[in-house]
Amino acid sequence: LLLYLFYYLAVELDFCSFVYFLISSSNVLKALCVCGLHVLYTDEVCSPGWDGLVCWPRGSPGTVTKVSCPSYVYDFNHNGFVYRQCDLNGSWVSVENRTWVNYSDCLRFLAPGIEKGKRDFFERLHIMYTVGYAVSFSSLLVAIFIIGYFRRLHCTRNYIHMHLFVSFMLRAVSIFVKDRVVYANGVLQEYDTMLMDNISTVSISPLDKTQYVGCKITVLFFIYFLATNYYWILVEGLYLHSLIFMAFFSDSKYLWGFTLIGWGVPALFVSTWAVVRATLMDVRCWELSAGNIKWIYQVPILTAIGLNFILFVNIVRVLATKIRETNAGRYDTRKQYRKLAKSTLVLVLVFGVHYIVFVGMPHTFTGVGWELRMYCELFFNSFQLFFFAFLSVL
Numbered sequence: 001l002l003l004y005l006f007y008y009l010a011v012e013l014d015f016c017s018f019v020y021f022l023i024s025s026s027n028v029l030k031a032l033c034v035c036g037l038h039v040l041y042t043d044e045v046c047s048p049g050w051d052g053l054v055c056w057p058r059g060s061p062g063t064v065t066k067v068s069c070p071s072y073v074y075d076f077n078h079n080g081f082v083y084r085q086c087d088l089n090g091s092w093v094s095v096e097n098r099t100w101v102n103y104s105d106c107l108r109f110l111a112p113g114i115e116k117g118k119r120d121f122f123e124r125l126h127i128m129y130t131v132g133y134a135v136s137f138s139s140l141l142v143a144i145f146i147i148g149y150f151r152r153l154h155c156t157r158n159y160i161h162m163h164l165f166v167s168f169m170l171r172a173v174s175i176f177v178k179d180r181v182v183y184a185n186g187v188l189q190e191y192d193t194m195l196m197d198n199i200s201t202v203s204i205s206p207l208d209k210t211q212y213v214g215c216k217i218t219v220l221f222f223i224y225f226l227a228t229n230y231y232w233i234l235v236e237g238l239y240l241h242s243l244i245f246m247a248f249f250s251d252s253k254y255l256w257g258f259t260l261i262g263w264g265v266p267a268l269f270v271s272t273w274a275v276v277r278a279t280l281m282d283v284r285c286w287e288l289s290a291g292n293i294k295w296i297y298q299v300p301i302l303t304a305i306g307l308n309f310i311l312f313v314n315i316v317r318v319l320a321t322k323i324r325e326t327n328a329g330r331y332d333t334r335k336q337y338r339k340l341a342k343s344t345l346v347l348v349l350v351f352g353v354h355y356i357v358f359v360g361m362p363h364t365f366t367g368v369g370w371e372l373r374m375y376c377e378l379f380f381n382s383f384q385l386f387f388f389a390f391l392s393v394l
Contacts, residue, residue, distance in 0.1 A: 046086035051101055059086030069106035080105030121371060125378055126179070132382025133172035139386045140165040156255050160239055163262055164232040168385040171229045174222040181218040182285055215285040220274050227266035227301055234304040235262045237311040244318055265300070273297045 046059030059065040066081040083102040085093040093100045144165055147153045235258045242254070273296040277286060281293055 045090035046092055051099065053103075054082050054101075056084060059084060059092065061086055061090045062088050069103075076106040082106060125374055128375070129378040129382040130176070132379065132386070133175060136383060136386040137169055137172045140169050157239065159255060160232075160235055160258060163259065164229075164236060165385065167225065167228040167232045167262065170225040171222075172382075174218070174225045178218050178222045181215050212285050219286040220270070223273070223297055224266055224270045227270055227297060228263055230301050230304045231266050232262040234308050237308045237315075241311045241315060244315060269297050269300045 045061065046065070048056055048058045050056070053070055054067055056065065056067060063086055065084045065086060069076045069078055069080045069082060071078050082105070085100065087093050144162055147158045147162055238261075239254075239258065273293065276296060277293055
């Protein structure tokens with residue numbers, strides 16, 4: 001009798017009414033019913049249908065189809081998307097006789113506990129350096145206004161400061177933009193990687209590289225402004241070193257040369273990197289290192305850091321000598337050390353000496369040491385110019 005009742009309901013009523021009657025609490029079955037009402041006709045060109053969780057629309061040959069992660073699966077990331085690929089023959093791409101579907105974006109909240117810990121760690125880092133760069137950006141705006149408003153502050157030294165401030169502000173803006181753009185392209189890149197790793201026999205069109213143009217330009221400008229920031233720090237060191245060690249140094253005469261070093265030299269090696277990357281490794285969004293190609297811009301940056309450290313050591317040596325000579329015959333050595341410590345602290349900020357410490361640390365991605373390094377490096381990188389801007393207007 002019970003089987004007959006089920007049969008009657010399924011035949012005499014429509015299937016969806018039967019399902020709602022049978023189990024009204026099943027959101028997945030409700031979605032299946034709604035999908036069945038919309039998918040009335042199928043054809044041979046990537047036909048619409050139900051895959052067990054998601055109702056797929058008709059796909060176009062050679063394109064990627066995406067739908068939102070289903071809201072009725074509560075543990076999913078409901079801001080993400082599910083992806084399918086329709087090949088050139090008008091069929092959904094298959095892997096091992098099964099239609100290939102990418103749910104990785106929906107599963108972000110279902111990662112193991114260790115991955116969740118990493119995600120929380122990166123979220124804390126993101127908050128920290130976002131606050132740091134925002135505070136530094138605001139401070140630099142105030143410093144630039146003060147230097148520009150008071151004419152007595154118009155000198156070569158402060159002009160160089162302003163160039164450094166602008167380079168740091170552009171670096172901060174490029175970081176914020178890169179975070180948004182690269183994150184927006186992250187799911188598509190992950191899909192692209194899985195597709196190339198898992199599919200070798202299916203005839204599909206390559207993903208359109210033009211969709212990554214905006215992301216590539218963003219990464220390119222990020223690397224350029226990062227490099228200009230390091231080179232303007234180097235210019236600060238060269239300028240201060242020249243004032244101390246060159247008796248007849250004409251600072252205004254060399255301003256154009258310093259400007260070329262700060263903005264021009266990074267443009268040369270970053271553009272070279274972009275050409276080589278576009279020629280030899282034009283894949284995805286360029287945010288990955290792509291092997292040894294990264295050394296095209298990393299070696300000049302490391303060179304600038306090394307030169308700055310040498311200048312810093314030499315200037316601190318001269319300062320220590322002058323302080324001892326000035327206080328010769330006095331016995332308050334603690335005051336001498338305080339002066340030297342204060343001068344050294346300012347020079348550390350000006351020269352970015354902390355970078356040399358991070359360069360020497362191993363680039364691993366696990367362990368407490370790596371997490372400590374990331375906290376320290378991003379903290380100093382983001383707040384460095386806040387302290388420098390504050391000291392510059394005192």
